[in-house]
Amino acid sequence: MPRQIITTSNAPSSPLFSQGVKAGSQVFISGTTGIDSSTGRMAGDSIQAQTRQALANCEAILREAGATLDDVVEVGVLLTDPGDFAGMNEEYARWFPSEPPARYAAKLGAEIPGLLVSIRMTASLA
Template identity: 35%
Template sequence: MKTRVETFTPPSTPKPIGPYSHIAKVGEHIWIGGTAGVDPSTQQLAGPHVAEQTRQILKSFKVMLESVGSGLDHIVHVNVFLQDMSDFEAMNSAYVEMMGEHRPARTVFSVKELPKPGVLLTMNLTAVTKSGSPA
């Protein structure tokens, strides 16, 4: 049996700034690449603060995950790339607000810079479809 890798970017999400798709899916497994807090309706940052950008990233993740039969409650792992660790608490507050009670594994990195001007953080994730729910 041949493994099929599907890659795409849903139309109601921010446009990638490079030669990549936001989503890669193999069977029940989903990967979403580095996503910034860009409002897809304007293609501009959702705001100048880390909390606004965090909320927008998770809103975009929700749309992306729903497009492949998943949701925020099916995220297995999240990587957070923060430009300034002093934004950690504000990011955490917005993250908890958007994620509710679901607490996937998470890693937070401090990075020197990010490719889009004004971006304070990006996130990527690994998830499963609702039919492939973790135990």
């Protein structure tokens, strides 16, 4: 099954990984942060602001792949500070208000200045 690399200018990118990969009916979104691609800076210094931007970035990548948040079957959330879990949930619930996808949350191992959250997703188009 061939894979298709998904890229959009509406989300942060890196030469070290693809923003997303589509393989068959599955779309895999890389760990995506709260960087605003129009400024190249973190969207804010609160967990809510960074979660909001990270989810908007994921949504932009999904859209480029022909998917929506309704197609998401799994979400992985990595937090710099596990104490931010409640604040992340506060924003997350606005994006998945009912019948949310499967999800896990863990502590982010890398130390990146100013980074509070990284979110990855898997969507299914079938």
